[in-house]
Amino acid sequence: MNxxxxxxxxxxxxxxxxxxxxxxxxxxxxxxxxxxxVQAFEQEAADYLGVKHAIGVASGTDALxxxxxxxxxxxxxxxxxxxxxxxxxxxxxxxxxATPVFVDIDPYTLNIDLKQVEHAINAKTRAVIPVHLFxxxxxxxxxxxxxxxKNLFIVEDCAxxxxxxxxxxxxxxxxxxxxxxxxxxxNLGCFGDGGLVTTNDDKHANELxxxxxxxxxxxxxxxxxxxxxxxxxxxxxxxRIKLKHIDDYSQNRRRVAHRxxxxxxxxxxQVPYEDGKGLHVYHQYTLLHEKRDDIMxxxxxKNIACAVYYPIPLHKQDVYMDAYKDxxxxxxxxxxxxxxxxxxxxxxxxxxxxxxxxVIKGAL
Ligand SMILES: *Cc1c(COP(=O)(O)O)cnc(C)c1O
Numbered sequence: 001m002n003x004x005x006x007x008x009x010x011x012x013x014x015x016x017x018x019x020x021x022x023x024x025x026x027x028x029x030x031x032x033x034x035x036x037x038v039q040a041f042e043q044e045a046a047d048y049l050g051v052k053h054a055i056g057v058a059s060g061t062d063a064l065x066x067x068x069x070x071x072x073x074x075x076x077x078x079x080x081x082x083x084x085x086x087x088x089x090x091x092x093x094x095x096x097x098a099t100p101v102f103v104d105i106d107p108y109t110l111n112i113d114l115k116q117v118e119h120a121i122n123a124k125t126r127a128v129i130p131v132h133l134f135x136x137x138x139x140x141x142x143x144x145x146x147x148x149x150k151n152l153f154i155v156e157d158c159a160x161x162x163x164x165x166x167x168x169x170x171x172x173x174x175x176x177x178x179x180x181x182x183x184x185x186x187n188l189g190c191f192g193d194g195g196l197v198t199t200n201d202d203k204h205a206n207e208l209x210x211x212x213x214x215x216x217x218x219x220x221x222x223x224x225x226x227x228x229x230x231x232x233x234x235x236x237x238x239x240r241i242k243l244k245h246i247d248d249y250s251q252n253r254r255r256v257a258h259r260x261x262x263x264x265x266x267x268x269x270q271v272p273y274e275d276g277k278g279l280h281v282y283h284q285y286t287l288l289h290e291k292r293d294d295i296m297x298x299x300x301x302k303n304i305a306c307a308v309y310y311p312i313p314l315h316k317q318d319v320y321m322d323a324y325k326d327x328x329x330x331x332x333x334x335x336x337x338x339x340x341x342x343x344x345x346x347x348x349x350x351x352x353x354x355x356x357x358x359v360i361k362g363a364l
Contacts, residue, residue, distance in 0.1 A: 037236035051198040053205035056231025060159040060181020063195035064092035067177035077126040082112040083313040104329040108273040127153035132161035137278030140174035160283035162188040190235040252346035253282040263357035285344040298363035
């Protein structure tokens with residue numbers, strides 16, 4: 001047996017005829033930069049996400065970066081975020097010369113702790129970047145209320161939460177901006193790098209379209225220093241096809257997660273906690289246990305993939321360590337020592353899920 005963390009091949013094979021035909025058509029069309037598929041995908045994604053504007057960019061990291069540029073955030077500004085995320089969340093803050101302020105996480109949802117956000121707000125704070133970690137929405141109604149009262153921008157990091165929603169309102173539609181990634185292993189993944197920024201503000205949307213295309217409003221007229229950060233036409237072809245299946249993918253990720261959680265319910269493992277406020281779309285299925293390393297060894301011996309997201313909190317990373325040496329975030333630090341993630345993808349079969357939980361129970 002060999003169970004991987006993600007299975008991109010079977011997803012491709014299930015859509016192969018449609019993808020191959022559409023790719024060939026785009027190759028014949030040869031409109032490779034900001035072509036018709038990018039435009040169509042932006043509209044389809046905006047419709048699906050329930051936002052006014054969706055702007056395709058080159059990656060999720062760029063989506064976060066360009067959103068902060070469009071918000072006018074720069075040197076001297078503080079941006080509050082979680083230390084328990086992929087490095088890109090903080091990199092974007094550092095790119096614009098602002099200071100990431102890391103606050104502790106909630107021990108159950110593993111998302112940023114809103115009480116800690118409130119404590120960290122001061123006169124320099126300009127924005128908050130909540131990460132809908134592993135696919136579970138942050139309590140955005142509470143965060144929006146807090147940030148509106150303090151006049152702060154929210155840039156939602158939706159890299160792991162495409163299709164997650166709170167009472168039908170999609171992540172990416174609550175803050176001033178939503179930043180999405182289409183890295184191949186994400187819930188909606190393309191065949192390379194890709195990203196998207198969402199906003200309901202016409203002016204910000206216009207700025208983002210200029211920023212991603214060399215600061216150019218009109219060809220060869222450059223108003224600001226921009227970037228080369230466009231969503232690729234061929235990636236847009238794939239995204240348009242996969243977008244039609246995203247609800248089915250989310251439902252199947254939840255099937256996998258709930259089958260794991262039921263099987264592990266009566267063990268000493270802490271299974272993912274759904275706070276009941278929003279729909280968790282399980283980008284990752286992440287467990288906590290003191291004997292994580294032993295359990296992972298048992299899985300690996302059976303050729304079952306597993307991984308630690310994330311072993312080192314951002315304030316403990318080499319690149320940030322010196323600047324944050326006096327900061328102690330006990331929940332994050334303890335979770336990083338106990339967390340491990342199991343394979344989760346829409347195509348994962350029930351028999352395989354049962355084998356995995358049997359191996360874990362054996363190891364306990
Ligand atoms: C993947 C990811 C990103 C970065 O997206 P890329 O498309 O790889 O640049 C940012 N934030 C989080 C939480 C991610 O998981």
